[in-house]
Amino acid sequence: MGFSWTVTSRFGHARTGELQTPRGTVETPAFMPVGTQATVKAMTPEELRSIGVGMILSNTYHLYLRPGTEVIARAGGLHRFMNWHGPLLTDSGGFQVFSLGEMRKVEENGVTFRSHIDGSTHFFSPEIAVEVQGILGSDIIMPLDHVVPYPASYAETEDAMWRSIRWARRSMDYHQKREEQALFAIIQGGMFNDLRRTCSRELMEMDFPGYAIGGLSVGEPKTLMYRVLDAFVQELPEDKPRYLMGIGSADALLEGVKRGIDLFDCVLPTRIARNGKAMVGEGYLVLRNAGFAHDMSPIDPGCSCYVCQNYTRGYIRHLIKANEILGHRLTTFHNLYFLTDFMRAVRRAIQEEKFDAFYQQFWERFDGSPEE
Amino acid sequence: MGFSWTVTSRFGHARTGELQTPRGTVETPAFMPVGTQATVKAMTPEELRSIGVGMILSNTYHLYLRPGTEVIARAGGLHRFMNWHGPLLTDSGGFQVFSLGEMRKVEENGVTFRSHIDGSTHFFSPEIAVEVQGILGSDIIMPLDHVVPYPASYAETEDAMWRSIRWARRSMDYHQKREEQALFAIIQGGMFNDLRRTCSRELMEMDFPGYAIGGLSVGEPKTLMYRVLDAFVQELPEDKPRYLMGIGSADALLEGVKRGIDLFDCVLPTRIARNGKAMVGEGYLVLRNAGFAHDMSPIDPGCSCYVCQNYTRGYIRHLIKANEILGHRLTTFHNLYFLTDFMRAVRRAIQEEKFDAFYQQFWERFDGSPEE
Numbered sequence: 001m002g003f004s005w006t007v008t009s010r011f012g013h014a015r016t017g018e019l020q021t022p023r024g025t026v027e028t029p030a031f032m033p034v035g036t037q038a039t040v041k042a043m044t045p046e047e048l049r050s051i052g053v054g055m056i057l058s059n060t061y062h063l064y065l066r067p068g069t070e071v072i073a074r075a076g077g078l079h080r081f082m083n084w085h086g087p088l089l090t091d092s093g094g095f096q097v098f099s100l101g102e103m104r105k106v107e108e109n110g111v112t113f114r115s116h117i118d119g120s121t122h123f124f125s126p127e128i129a130v131e132v133q134g135i136l137g138s139d140i141i142m143p144l145d146h147v148v149p150y151p152a153s154y155a156e157t158e159d160a161m162w163r164s165i166r167w168a169r170r171s172m173d174y175h176q177k178r179e180e181q182a183l184f185a186i187i188q189g190g191m192f193n194d195l196r197r198t199c200s201r202e203l204m205e206m207d208f209p210g211y212a213i214g215g216l217s218v219g220e221p222k223t224l225m226y227r228v229l230d231a232f233v234q235e236l237p238e239d240k241p242r243y244l245m246g247i248g249s250a251d252a253l254l255e256g257v258k259r260g261i262d263l264f265d266c267v268l269p270t271r272i273a274r275n276g277k278a279m280v281g282e283g284y285l286v287l288r289n290a291g292f293a294h295d296m297s298p299i300d301p302g303c304s305c306y307v308c309q310n311y312t313r314g315y316i317r318h319l320i321k322a323n324e325i326l327g328h329r330l331t332t333f334h335n336l337y338f339l340t341d342f343m344r345a346v347r348r349a350i351q352e353e354k355f356d357a358f359y360q361q362f363w364e365r366f367d368g369s370p371e372e
Numbered sequence: 373m374g375f376s377w378t379v380t381s382r383f384g385h386a387r388t389g390e391l392q393t394p395r396g397t398v399e400t401p402a403f404m405p406v407g408t409q410a411t412v413k414a415m416t417p418e419e420l421r422s423i424g425v426g427m428i429l430s431n432t433y434h435l436y437l438r439p440g441t442e443v444i445a446r447a448g449g450l451h452r453f454m455n456w457h458g459p460l461l462t463d464s465g466g467f468q469v470f471s472l473g474e475m476r477k478v479e480e481n482g483v484t485f486r487s488h489i490d491g492s493t494h495f496f497s498p499e500i501a502v503e504v505q506g507i508l509g510s511d512i513i514m515p516l517d518h519v520v521p522y523p524a525s526y527a528e529t530e531d532a533m534w535r536s537i538r539w540a541r542r543s544m545d546y547h548q549k550r551e552e553q554a555l556f557a558i559i560q561g562g563m564f565n566d567l568r569r570t571c572s573r574e575l576m577e578m579d580f581p582g583y584a585i586g587g588l589s590v591g592e593p594k595t596l597m598y599r600v601l602d603a604f605v606q607e608l609p610e611d612k613p614r615y616l617m618g619i620g621s622a623d624a625l626l627e628g629v630k631r632g633i634d635l636f637d638c639v640l641p642t643r644i645a646r647n648g649k650a651m652v653g654e655g656y657l658v659l660r661n662a663g664f665a666h667d668m669s670p671i672d673p674g675c676s677c678y679v680c681q682n683y684t685r686g687y688i689r690h691l692i693k694a695n696e697i698l699g700h701r702l703t704t705f706h707n708l709y710f711l712t713d714f715m716r717a718v719r720r721a722i723q724e725e726k727f728d729a730f731y732q733q734f735w736e737r738f739d740g741s742p743e744e
Contacts, residue, residue, distance in 0.1 A: 038690065042697040067665065067690040074666050075686060083682050293439065294446050310455050314447060318410065318439040325414040325697055 003139070003182040003209055005241045005262075011355040013234065013260040016347045019055075019241055021087040021139040022180055023079070026054035028241060028262040029346055031253060031339045032089060033270065037062050038072075038082040041270050042325070042332040045084040051305070051337045052344065055139075056084060057265040060132055061093030065115050065122070069135045077137030089265070090138035091245070092129040092171075094145040094164075094186070095214065106146060108163070126170040134177055142212065143171035145186045150219040157190035164188045164214075165202045172206055184210040184243060191224060193231035200232050210241045210263075217246035217266075222255075229259045236260075250279065250342050251368050254359060257346055269339050273331035276320035279338040283367045285313070287331065292317040305337035375511070375554040375581055377613045377634075383727040385606065385632040388719045391427075391613055393459040393511040394552055395451070398426035400613060400634040401718055403625060403711045404461060405642065409434050410444075410454040413642050414697070414704040417456040423677070423709045424716065427511075428456060429637040432504055433465030437487050437494070441507045449509030461637070462510035463617070464501040464543075466517040466536075466558070467586065478518060480535070498542040506549055514584065515543030517558045522591040529562035536560040536586075537574045544578055556582040556615060563596060565603035572604050582613040582635075589618040589638075594627075601631045608632075622651065622714050623740055626731060629718055641711050645703035648692035651710040655739045657685070659703065664689040677709035 004020045005028070019026040033040045033048065035058045040048060048056065058078060063069070075081035079088060097104050097113045104113035110125030126144045133141040144167050146160035168185050175183045185208040189195030203211065213233075216225050229244070236242055241262040247253060248266020256264060269279060276288040280300040285292075287299075298308035299316065307316075307330045319327030349358035374394065381388045391398040405412045405420065407430045412420060420428065430450060435441070447453035451460060469476050469485045476485035482497030498516045505513040516539050518532035540557050547555045557580040561567030575583065585605075588597050601616075608614055613634040619625060620638025628636060641651060648660040652672040657664070659671075670680035671688065679688075679702045691699030721730035 037694045037696055038687070039696050039698040042701075044698065044701070066694060067686070071665055071686055071690065075668055075684065081684075081687055081690075083687075293443055296447055312447065312453075314439070314443055315410070315453055315455075318443065318453075322409045322438060324409055324411050325700055326411040326416065328697055329414075329416070329701075 002179050005210070005239070007239065009351045011350045011353055012258065014257050014350050014355050015260060015262070016350045017241065017262060019087075019262075021055075021182070023085060023087045023139055024054075026087050027347060029253070029257045029343055030054050030263055031248065031343050032057045032263065032265040033336050034059075034265055034267045035082065035084070036267070037066070038078060040336075041274065042328045043336065045082070047333060048084070048336070049086065051333070052340050053086075053336065055087040055089060055263075057089045057091065058082075058136070058138070059093070059096060060090050060129060060136065061096035063090075063136060064093065064132050065117055069132055073135050077135070079137060087140070088138045089140040090133050090136055090142065092133070092142040092144045092186075093124055094129075094142070095147050095245070097124060098147040106163075108166075110144070126167040127174045130171050130174045130183070134181065138181065140182045140184060140210070141175075142184055142186060143168045145188060145214055147188065147215050147218075148190055150191070152190050154192055154195075157188075157192055158195055161188045161190075161195050161199050165199060168203055168208075169206060172208070182209045184208055184212045186212045186214040186245070187232070188215045190215055191220060191228055193228065196228060196232040197235060200235055204237060208240070210243060211236050212243040212245055213261075214245050216244065217252070222252060225252075226255055226259070229256070229261075233259050233261070248339065249368065250339065250362070251366055253339070253343065254346065254362055257350075258355075258359060269335035270332050273335045274328045276317070276327070276331060278316075278331055279335045281365050283369065287313060287317045288320055289317075299331075299334050300338070303334070303338065303341075305334055305341075307331075307334040307337070374551050377582065377611070379611065381723045383722045383725055384630065386629050386722050386727050387632060387634070388722045389613065389634060391459070391634075393427075393554070395457060395459045395511055396426075398459050399719060401625070401629045401715055402426050402635055403620065403715050404429045404635065404637040405708050406431075406637055406639045407454065407456070408639070409438070410450060412708075413646065414700045415708065417454070419705060420456070420708070421458070423705070424712050425458075425708065427459040427461060427635075429461045429463065430454075430508070430510070431465070431468060432462050432501060432508065432514075433468035435462075435508060436465065436504050437489055441504055445507050449507070451509060459512070460510045461512040462505050462508055462514065464505070464514040464516040464558075465496055466501075466514070467519050467617070469496060470519040478535075480538075482516070498539040499546045502543050502546050502555070506553065510553065512554045512556060512582070513547075514556055514558060515540045517560055517586055519560065519587050519590075520562055522563070524562050526564055526567075529560075529564055530567055533560045533562075533567050533571050537571060540575060540580075541578060544580070554581045556580055556584045558584045558586040558617070559604070560587045562587055563592060563600055565600065568600060568604040569607065572607055576609060580612070582615060583608050584615040584617055585633075586617050588616065589624070594624060597624075598627055598631070601628070601633075605631050605633070620711065621740065622711065622734070623738055625711070625715065626718065626734055629722075630727075630731060641707035642704050645707045646700045648689070648699070648703060650703055651707045653737050655741065659685060659689045660692055661689075671703075671706050672710070675706070675710065675713075677706055677713075679703075679706040679709070
């Protein structure tokens with residue numbers, strides 16, 4: 001089986017492709033829903049499959065702390081534990097650990113941190129991150145990286161970037177299961193174009209099967225993120241998949257695809273769903289608003305998902321106001337369907353050489369407020 | 373279409389039957405899951421149907437307060453609002469209002485109470501309860517009744533019983549949509565056998581299409597509840613369905629069926645599910661317990677439900693510990709499947725004249741602790 005990625009069509013910098021993994025093929029560009037704690041919140045694996053989700057992401061940091069690798073090893077790996085038998089990507093825990101702020105201490109060998117659950121002390125090294133992901137058995141794994149906050153100084157960003165590069169090398173050297181698990185690189189370098197280019201080149205020399213872009217979508221304006229991407233993405237190898245981490249709004253997915261990105265993940269669609277915010281072609285509906293109480297139309301009249309075929313805005317608003325689990329389920333289902341369907345449309349536009357028109361029509365309709 | 377109930381088989385006092393409603397037929401004895409706020413917590417209507425649920429219950433009190441009858445009227449009734457197109461029973465709100473304690477005041481004309489949501493003042497009379505349920509459009513409706521707590525004095529219980537009888541008469545006089553909605557009586561009388569018998573006789577004289585038993589399962593020992601039932605249930609008409617309100621444990625369902633009860637409802641299976649307690653043939657599994665962390669067997673190895681076919685105790689325990697919605701979903705699905713399947717087996721045992729053996733085998737296996 002093994003791992004490969006093949007370009008199937010191009011339009012400008014945008015491309016479609018087929019990502020082969022030991023657990024099936026994923027059409028790219030693709031959005032990966034996030035299953036932080038071995039579950040995409042409020043969804044079953046069957047529902048994800050019914051929507052057309054190709055690959056999901058889970059979090060090494062969270063699973064290492066709870067339920068712990070021993071439980072997942074006993075279950076026969078993360079796929080069997082959570083009953084998701086399709087392709088699965090795990091991040092290294094770098095982003096989570098460095099988000100802990102005062103609760104972690106970084107040294108060259110690795111990072112010591114305290115659990116957000118019980119305050120207990122733990123140590124992650126690049127080798128441990130690979131080891132843990134080996135036990136999880138994910139199809140694509142990530143090296144431990146040093147993520148800096150936004151904004152960060154040039155010196156701090158550069159220091160973390162070089163550490164991330166050294167850690168990527170150590171991860172690659174330690175990684176054994178190359179046929180079963182593809183280890184991607186993570187490009188760091190903050191908002192500094194020259195650091196992004198340097199980091200890309202250093203990692204490209206090591207020849208990874210895929211290149212992730214970390215340290216973006218960390219609070220900077222979207223326009224700045226797009227400018228940073230413009231500075232280096234075209235230098236990445238044409239024949240390797242590119243994964244922009246932490247992106248989950250339709251507009252940013254589209255802008256990423258336009259710049260040649262193939263994979264995305266984000267908690268955005270599931271998190272805003274639980275706050276009663278629904279994704280539609282025009283942007284977002286805040287279903288809590290009183291104006292929807294008597295609204296007997298579906299979330300998105302143009303949507304063909306289970307939720308839009310069966311439930312009204314007024315009913316879903318009631319569920320959300322009453323804090324009912326079904327409210328979380330219905331909005332989550334719709335949002336994930338919306339993004340998955342959006343990516344299907346994006347792929348079709350590239351394949352049919354209509355991406356320019358698709359892009360323009362999207363922006364004529366879309367008004368991104370209020371995203372958060 | 374209209375409403376009817378036909379006995380299809382008997383074994384001792386137990387009986388099977390077919391309850392016809394304008395929205396389909398329900399095989400009895402049946403357990404009705406509770407959808408307090410126009411949703412059976414954590415479940416979709418499709419999932420309820422897939423399990424074999426025949427009829428569900430919803431709460432007039434809760435729906436009247438939120439989203440309000442105007443919203444549900446606008447949606448075309450409760451069935452369309454919540455996307456449940458099968459038979460639906462609503463209670464009158466009596467139990468909820470009288471559970472408010474200091475927040476309500478009863479007079480002969482009706483009861484004034486304050487909303488548990490925002491403290492606003494409302495008034496319910498027997499006529500208003502029928503009116504509201506007319507707007508909801510449920511297939512079986514309940515008259516407003518005066519429920520006393522446990523324990524209650526003879527005088528207090530008798531007073532409330534006579535008021536409930538007078539209110540039942542007023543409800544019947546006010547009720548117009550007799551072809552579309554069946555109005556059941558509710559027998560009160562607390563733990564006093566003579567009051568139960570008096571109440572039954574008074575209500576039977578008015579000739580209702582079904583008889584509910586209220587004011588039990590309010591904190592009294594189960595053995596006392598069974599003794600109260602023994603005092604009057606056999607005096608109820610043989611050809612009318614009997615509905616024991618607020619019962620949802622397998623043992624009490626079985627004891628009720630044995631005494632000739634046909635319908636039951638309770639939040640028990642869904643409420644304990646959200647606390648991580650699962651129903652099995654032996655009683656209950658407290659899935660939060662550490663002992664289940666490494667348990668890779670299904671909740672109930674003998675169960676053929678979706679959850680038991682796909683998920684382990686260890687995984688579900690993890691979801692519950694991590695407070696994941698999917699944990700609530702899986703335990704709720706299993707518990708409702710368990711009770712629905714249990715009632716299927718009960719009906720089969722009666723039809724096949726094996727109810728005695730079924731009853732004995734149940735009690736050889738069942739250990740009801742820890743129920744709560």
